[in-house]
Amino acid sequence: MLLLVLVPVAVAVALLVPGRRVGLAGFAVGAGTLLGALVALVAIAPGVLDGTVRSTTYEWVPALGLSFAFRLDGFGWFMAVIVTGIGALVFAYSAVYFRDHHGHASRPDVGRIAGLLLLFAASMLGLVLADGFFTLFCFWELTSVTSFLLTGIDDRSAKARSAAQRALLVTALGGLALLAGLVLLGQQSGTTTLSGLVADPPGGTIVTVALVLVLIGAFATSAQFPLHFWLPGAMAAPTPVSAYLHSATMVKAGIVLIARLAPAFATVGPWRPLVIAAGGLSLLLGGWRALREQDAKLALAHGTVSQLG
Secondary structure, three states: OHHHHHHHHHHHHHHHOOHHHHOOHHHHHHHHHHHHHHHHHHHOHHHHHOOOOEEEEEEEEHHHOEEEEEEEOHHHHHHHHHHHHHHHHHHHHHHHHHHHOOOOOOOOOHHHHHHHHHHHHHHHHHHHHEOEHHHHHHHHHHHHHHHHHHHOOOOOOHHHHHHHHHHHHHHHHHHHHHHHHHHHHHHHHOOOEHHHHHHOOOOOHHHHHHHHHHHHHHHHHOOOOOOOOHHHHHOOOOHHHHHHHHHHOHHHHHHHHHHHHHHHHOOOOOHHHHHHHHHHHHHHHHHHHHHHOOOHHHHHHHHHHHHHO
């Protein structure tokens, strides 16, 4: 299971080191890497879809109780297939996009884009397969950092820089709220894994506060009202980046987290009212704004907010 994450990370680093010299070939390498991961997921599908759950824990700093914990179940498998499948298609499209839409003089560092896109894909794979709180938070923040770098890849554009900073500010603050919520949940439950938390959910006022903090983190990353405003601006990124990060995968992180915790906490305190209110308002506001947009990418951004709601 760890190889599904480590191999893309290693290949991404290999693409980032030579940078510009990689050129458009980097997208072919990225597509091949994600296709390999997709094939591996399809190969283990029968066991996973029959109900077999694979759990793996790798100790990092045992003295501090820090470890990387992963869990592959049917839902995690499904999300990993989305990340790898759509990722492979986006990489194939990127090779054509940057060849046809950018001349040699103005072409951005496509080798760096390929490496960052693949690093983002590895981050999303780690996020959807994460079981430990520490594991989840690390990959959650790595998606925010790679999103920032990709959104602002054209650092000569003030619009791109501003959009990248706004997206990082919202998602990073949401990540801090998520971290605080996870710490409180860990203290109250005595476990640091999502599976353990859901199996034996704690109760009380502190847990209610923790769940609100977790939902804030989910709403921020998944661009839900009132934290939805960063997503349209992030469409300043190149089209393949917008397609992969801000329409297909990164914005699903909050949905994944809510889906993981809902079986245990959907009826606790303000969970359901907050989810319904944020989702409903995002659905209506995003749909209304999408209908009024004439720019295709902005229409997609607002439509994405609506669909996530």
